[in-house]
Amino acid sequence: MSKIENFRNKPKKTAVELVQMLRDEKGIQFNIMSEEQAVEYFSQRNNYLRTASYRKNYPKHIAGPNEGKYINLEFAYLTELSTLDFYLREILLEMCIDVEHDLKVSLLRELEADSDEDGYAIVRNFLAQNPEILSSIERKTDASFTGELIEKYFGVCSVFSAQGARSYLATRIYSVDCPVWVLEELIGFGEFLRLYRFYAERNPQFKPLMNQRVLNPVKSLRNACAHNNCLLNVLSRTSTTKPSPEVSAFVASFENISAGERRSKLTSRPMFEIVCLLFAYTKIVSPAVKKRRMAQLSELIHGRLQKHMDYFDGPTGNKLVATSFDFLKKVVDNLI
Known part of the structure; x- marks a missing residue:
């Protein structure tokens, strides 16, 4: 097993040194944004790790004097992708929250109609198994909103815990008297999906609004957006991404997307997760909310996303990025 030596091989660099490294070692060009502007960008607007991550979408020379350096990659292309990623994450996060909200409402509606369910037993059983x-x-328990709810619906005590030589006071729950409509306010989306599946498995008559094969990628996308992770830095195919039949059929229903394009883009993890969200959105979210949010997404795709499309389109552009944006545009246009 090789020893990791990042401390030695990847030392701290100044903004000036980072720009010089991109130019000399990576072959990145500064014809649109100057080196001085790039230094200011790293100093004031964004960090190197996030900005440079978008270079994964670009090919390298595989031989010759420029071997290992990127082909026709301008620094401005990286900053543009970072900006578009930011705007896209903003809207997608709101859409994920819309899906989460309406799923929670649908589960409560089902429980209300279930005469055998008092809303408390399911919580006790669910937490006992999880x-x-x-x-x-x-x-x-220390959070301003959830802390008050927890104290009302759970038996809480403080205990001394030990971790090595260190002792500290910890909060423990010793009893549960919580209904499902309160639990929904205390758990995250991923935990809620487990509750949603838990109820469905115990109640065969319940017809979930959406398959977990679709909702799990939506959860992944929500987490990425909420944690401000980059989405557009790895647009190429991944061998582990296999679209579910319902998502493939959803895209296949659009006449302006060929079978080849569908197969290619749905094996790109970011595109796949976004399409899962759009599919779930059409099935779960209320019409009024859907109309407003889809209009916002369409405005971004037809507006700001097109501003510097010349960076990616054309004979010297990036086919991977350009076709990914075109695919996303086609999907959204079919839903407006």
Whole structure:
């Protein structure tokens, strides 16, 4: 096993040194944004790690004097992708929250109609089978909103815990008297999806609004957006991404997307997760909210996203980026 030596091989660099490294070692060009502007960008607007991550979408020379350097890659292309990624994440996060909200409402509606369910037993059984979720609720007792709810619906005590030679006071839940409509306010989207599946498995008559094969990628996308992770830095195919039949059929229903384009783009993890969200959105979210949010997404795709499309389109552009944006545009246009 090789030893990791990042401390030695990747030392701290100044903004000036980072720009010089991109130019000399990576072959990145500064004809649109100057080196001075790039230094200011790293100093004031964004960090190197996030900005440079978008270079993964670009090919390198595989031989010759420029071997290992990127082909026709301008620094401005990286900053543009970073900007578009930011705007896209803003809208997608709101859309993920819309899906989460309406799923929670639908589960409560189902429970209300279920005469055999009092809303409390399901919580006790669910938390008994998922103690790690109960532990995550314990960690939220100090939060301003959740703390008050936890004290009302859970028996809470303080205990001394030891971690090595260190002792500290910890919060423990010793009893549960919480209804599902309160639990929904205390757990994250991923934990809620487990609750949603838990109820469906115990109640065969319940017809979930959406398959977990679609909702799990939506959860992944929500987490990425909420944590401000980059989405557009790896647009190429990934061998582990296999679209579910319903998502493939969803895209296949659009006449302006060929079978080849569908197969290619749905094996790109970011495109696949975004399409899963759009598919779920059409099935779950209320018409009024859907109309407004889809209009916002369409405005971004037809507006700001097109501003510097010449960076990616054309004979010297980036086919991977250009075709990914075109695919996303086609999907959205079919839903407006």
